[in-house]
Amino acid sequence: MKEQTQATRRDFLKTSGVVAAGLGAVGGLGIARSAHAQGSDLIKIALVGCGGRGRGAVQDRLDVGDNVKLVAVADVFEGQAKNAANAFKGLNENEKYQGKVDVGDNVFFGFDAYKHAIDACDEVLIATPPGFRPVHYAYAVNKGKDVFLEKPLATDSAGFRSLMESNKIADEKNLKVVVGLQRRHGTDYNAWINKIQEGAIGDVVYTRVYWNGGDIWYRGRGQDQAEMEFQVNNWYHFVWLCGDNICEQHIHNLDIGNWIHGKGDKLAHPVKAYGMGGLQVRDKVPNKQGEIYDHHAVEFEYADGSRMISQCRQIPGTWSSVSEHVHGTKGFGGNCWLKTGDENWRAPGSQNHFKLEHVHHVKAIRENIAINDGWHGAISTMISIFGRLATYSGAALSWDDAVNKGFSQFPYDKELTWNAEPPILPKDGKYASALPGVFKAY
Template sequence: MKRKSNTQTNQARREFIQKTALASGGIITAPFSMDAMVHVHNDKTLKLALVGCGGRGSGAAVQALTADDNVELVAMADAFADRLEDSLRTIQEHFEGEKKIDVKEQNRFTGFDAYKKAIDLADVVILATPPGFRPYHFEYAVDHDKHVFMEKPLATDPAGIRLVLKSAQMAKDKKLNVVVGLQRHYESKYLDLYQKVIQGDVGKIRSGQVYWNSAGVWVRARQPEQTELEYQMRNWYYFNWLCGDHILEQHIHNIDVANWFVGEYPISAQGMGGRQIRTGKDHGEIFDHHFVEFTYANGAVISSQCRHQPDCMNRVDEVFQGTKGTVELGKAVITDLEGKEIYKYPRDWNQDPNPYQVEHDRLFASIRNKEVISDAENGAMSTLTAILGRMATYTGKMITMEEALNSKLELVPREMTWESTPPTLPDSQGNYAIPTPGVTKFI
C-alpha cells in the first residue's frame, strides 16, 4: 500500500476537525450489531475492572455498580498497592460487603502494566488514572473489545490525542460503548438550556465567557524514601506529562461546554498565563492562572479563564451571548438583549439526578439495550482545545488548532517501569523548569 504523504495526512486531519459533529449531549447512537458483541446479553453478569484507584476512580466504580443490578467488580489496577487497597475498602464499605465486589487478591494488579491484566478480565472498564496514561489504556481496552467509561481529559499531549482519535474510530467500528466523564452532557439543566439555544432562543452565539476559578487542589509533599518517579506519580497534578496543567485537568469542563454550545471546535487561540502564588517546588511545572481567547470559524470568540489562587473570586460557570440574548448556565436563565429574563430552568437543579451517576446509568442501559454511545471523539477534541489553550499561554503565541493537532509534542513514554527516568527532572536545587511566554517554543 502506498504511504500517504504528510500533506495528505494533514489534509485529512483538517477535514476531521471541520466535519466532526458535536451531537446533542455529546452522545452519538448507532444500531448495535449482534455479531459484534455476542458475549453481552441482557441477563449476563457484566464484569467490571477499575484502572486507577484514586478518589475519582473509586467514585466511578461505586456509580457503575449502582447503575446496574447485574454488574460485578472483578479486577483493579493502580500504580500503587496502598492506593488500590484503600480504594477497595472504600467501595466495599459503600456496599457493605455485597456480592457485587469480588476482587480476589490475584486480581489486584499494581505497576505500570497492571492495566492490561485488569482489562483482560472485564467486559466493561473504568479508566481513571492520571490522564497522561489514558491514550494507551484506551487503546488497549478497545483493541480487546471492552466497553469503556473514561475520565476526562483524554490525553496531555497531541500525540496522545491522535492515538485516542484512532481508538475512538475503532471503538465505533466495533460498536463499543464509550462514555467520557464530561458529565455536563448528562446533566438535565445543561441539556435543557442547550435545546433552547439550538432552537434559536438566544440567536447565533457570538461571544462567551467560561470560568474555573478556585483556590486550588491538593499538594502531596515529597517523602525522603521516594524516587523522583514515585514522587511525581503521587504528586501528579503538578507535572504536565501526567496532568497537563489545570487548564486541561479541570477547566476542560467549561471549555467543552463552549465547544458544545457554539457547535464547533475553535480554529485558533491566544492567551496569557503564569504562576504568582503557587510557586513552591511541590507545585512542579504548571501555571496557577491562564486566560485564553478561543476563536471559532463561525466568528464566535470565547474568553476562557482559570485560576488556582486562594482568597480571590471563585467562579465555575459558562455564559454565552447571542444575537438575540444571553444564556447563563450557572443561573440557568436566558435573558434578552435588554437583560430581561425570558426563560428560567423550571426545576431546582440541585434535586435533579446526579450527572455523575447518570453517565453510568446511560452506559449500562446502552450496553443492555444493544445501543452505542460514542463520546470519545468529542472528548478528544475538547481535550485538544484545552491543550491548544495551554500551548498559547505557555508560548505567548497565537496557535491554530491544526498546528496543535499536528504538533510533535509527545510527553508520555509508551512503556515505563519503576526504573524509568521521568520525562521531567528538577535541577540541582530541586526546581523544575517553568514555561515562560515569549521564550517557550511551540513544538
C-alpha cells in the same frame, strides 16, 4: 495479589496497534469483536486507577446498575490497589451492594496492572492521571471492552491523535464509551443547550467560561522517593501526567462552550487560540514545587468568527467562579438559564450528573444503543491542550498545527519503570515552567 511486569514499547505496539508512523496511526487490529454483555447479562466491571474519583465512579456505577459485579482493580501503587480492594469488599456488608463485589485475587499493581484488570472484565472504568489515558484506552478498545473514561483524556497532541484512532476502533466494534464530562449527561445542560441551538438567543457571538478558584492538593516528596515515584504520586503538578489545570479542571467548562459553538457537530472546534498565563503564586510556597501554571486566560476563535473567552486560576484569595455563559444577537444566559428581552427562562433541575452518566452507559450497553463520548471527550481534551500551548508560548496558534505537531511530552515510546527518568527533572529543587516568548508550541 500480583505484581505485573513493566509496560514496554513493544507491548504497546502489539496491543494498541500503533504503527511505526507514530501514535497517530492506531489501526484496526483484526481482533474479533468481543461478545460484550447485552440484555440482562451479568456485566463484569474493573477499575483502573484506585484514587478518589475512581472509587467514586465504581460506587456510582454499582448504584445505578443491576446484575453488575466489580471483578478487578488495578493501580500503579500496591497500597492504593489493596486499599481500594478492601474498601470495596466492605461494601458487600451493605445490603444495597451485596453480590456486586467479588475481586478475589484480581488486585493488580505496577505500570502494567491495567492490562490484567481490563482482560478480566466486560467494562472498564479508567480514572488514572490523564497522561496514561491514551495507552489505556487503546488497550481497552483493542480488547473489545466497553469503557468509562474519566476526563481529561490526554495531556498532549500525540495523545489526542491516539484517542481519535481509538474512537474509530470503538465505533467499528460497537463499543459503548462514556466520558466523565458529566455535565453532558445532565438534563439541565441538555435542555439549555438545545434551546440555544434552536435559536432562542439568536446567533451565538461569544461564550465565557471559567474555573477560577483556590489552590489544589500537593503530595510532598517521601523519604528516598525516586523522581518517577514522586511525580506519578504528585501527578497534578507535572504537565506530562496532568496537562496543567486548564486541561485537568477547566476542560469541563471548555467542553460546554465548545458544545454551544459546535451547533450539534461532535467534531467542532476552535481554529485559533491566543493566550497568556503563568506561575505567579504557587511556586513561592515552600516545598510546593511543580511546573504547571496557576493561571491561564485564552481567547479561542471559531471559523464563523464567534469566540470562547476562557479563564482558569488556582490562587487562594482571588474571586471564584466555575461557570459557563453565552451571549447571542438576541439575548444572553449562564449555566442553564437564558434571557431574551423581558423573558427569563431556566432549565428544570437535573438528577445528579455523576449518576446519570452511568445510567446512560448501562442503558446503552443493555439496549445496544450507540454511544461514544470519546469524540467530544477527545476534542475538548485537545481544546484544553491547544489553550495551554497558547499560554505557554504566548503565540497566536492554529488548531491544525497544534493537532499535528503540538509539543508532546508523555514518554509513549519509553519503558515505564520506577527507576526510569521522567520527561522533566528538577534543577536545584525547582522545575522550570514554560516561558512565554521562548517556549515553542510546535
